[in-house]
Amino acid sequence: MDLAQNRPGHLRGKDKSGKPVKVTYLRSRLGGQSAEVTGDIDPGFLNDNYWLILPFHIYWDTSAMVEDAGVQKLPLAKGSAGKVVVKYPSDGGYSTGDTWELYVGPDGRTEEMAYRAGAPVKHVVIATWADYKKEGPLLVSLEHRGTNNGQPAHVFFANVAVKLVGSNTWLDAQ
DSSP: OOGGGTOOEEEEEEOTTSOEEEEEEOGGGOTTOOHHIIIIIHHHHHHHHHHHHHHHHHHHOTTSEEEEEEEEEOSSSSSEEEEEEEEOOSSSSSSTTOEEEEEEOTTSOEEEEEEEOOSSSOOEEEEEOEEEEEETTEEEEEEEEEEETTEEEEEEOOSOEEEOTTOOOEEEOO
């Protein structure tokens, strides 16, 4: 899913009544859509997008302030990793005032992440980044376990594939 370039993504799931739903998402076409699309689907795509490709967002989102905080203790597991703190400004965009802390291992992979929501609601998510798979030229984490405001949380991705520009073939995560 390449939301930065306004290319379509696809969501399959169930609506509130349990009926199967398939939605094609093209962010540039959200204007004039129903409240369900702009209130549920757009934030859902954005949330999944950050879980799947957060390191790319840090690179793309030039408004964020990025700081190398040196080697720090991991928030969940034993051990330590390089801590990168990403702070968004308090105005504009989806992540206004939010802070992301990525704990990066010696292999360059994110091992754990902490998310702290900007005002007005206190929201803290701390999670592992595991089950790395290669999708074409990309390496992504498909499994995240941790806590969401102190409660157990589990985010995972299944049936992930990419289609490279100029290709007609989808490449499954390996």
